[in-house]
Amino acid sequence: MRIILLGPPGAGKGTQSKELAGRLTLPHISTGDILRENVLAQTDLGKKAKDFMDKGELVPDKLVAKMLSERFAQPDIKSGFILDGYPRNLNQAKTLDGILSAKQMPVDLVVYLDTSDEVIIQRLTGRLVCSKCGANFHKTNMPPKIGSICDICAGKLYQRKDDLPETVKKRIEVYKNEASALIKYYKEKNILHTLSADGGANIVLREIIALSQNNS
Ligand code: AMP
Numbered sequence: 001m002r003i004i005l006l007g008p009p010g011a012g013k014g015t016q017s018k019e020l021a022g023r024l025t026l027p028h029i030s031t032g033d034i035l036r037e038n039v040l041a042q043t044d045l046g047k048k049a050k051d052f053m054d055k056g057e058l059v060p061d062k063l064v065a066k067m068l069s070e071r072f073a074q075p076d077i078k079s080g081f082i083l084d085g086y087p088r089n090l091n092q093a094k095t096l097d098g099i100l101s102a103k104q105m106p107v108d109l110v111v112y113l114d115t116s117d118e119v120i121i122q123r124l125t126g127r128l129v130c131s132k133c134g135a136n137f138h139k140t141n142m143p144p145k146i147g148s149i150c151d152i153c154a155g156k157l158y159q160r161k162d163d164l165p166e167t168v169k170k171r172i173e174v175y176k177n178e179a180s181a182l183i184k185y186y187k188e189k190n191i192l193h194t195l196s197a198d199g200g201a202n203i204v205l206r207e208i209i210a211l212s213q214n215n216s
Helices: 013-024 031-040 043-056 061-072 074-078 090-102 117-125 164-189 202-213
Strands: 002-006 028-030 081-084 108-113 126-130 137-138 191-195
Touching: 002 013, 013 081, 013 202, 028 031, 031 043, 031 061, 031 126, 043 164, 061 090, 090 164, 090 191, 108 164, 108 202, 117 126, 117 164, 117 202, 137 191, 191 202
Parallel strands: 002 081, 002 108, 028 081, 108 191
Antiparallel strands: 126 137
């Protein structure tokens, strides 16, 4: 099964993708995660991407396309994948089609997680991420048991630089500029399903699983 989760930052794409990947035994491919790993490791790509990411802007398509092709060259995607954070614009959607059609692996399902601005801002500005295992917490929605320590691995929790209020606003704006063309593109392919992602994560997860079962 090949699934794309679309939606603004803060829609819960990462949370849902991780859960889904576990339940459907599929690899979770997050372009944001791969980029952050590159920034941390100070690779050439990471050095080029860092400034764009810190400002809440998109990393140039060419850089991300190369990174994605390399990821899709790995054997684990043969069983399918959950793609999160890509495509972000029409150009990327077409690049993805090119990569996947060469492998005769068309996308089965695109789920658009529709989310209101208030919910996005509340979720992102309160998000805490574990510096060791990457687990997500939230200052009020899902606080860690002890201070700024990860419940899972005891790593230190931090706030992502791009989750600061001004950058979140910029990210929402960047997303909205590109989203309608992307939604139209997948609607015309008849593979787009829209869900409201304002509610609890468990409800949204159940709905995505039902869609994946109906489309497999
Ligand atoms: P995310 O974790 O998906 O919110 O992504 C964090 C940041 O990584 C974004 O604000 C962009 O700067 C960059 N990024 C992630 N995915 C892409 C993409 N598909 N195209 C361009 N930039 C991306």
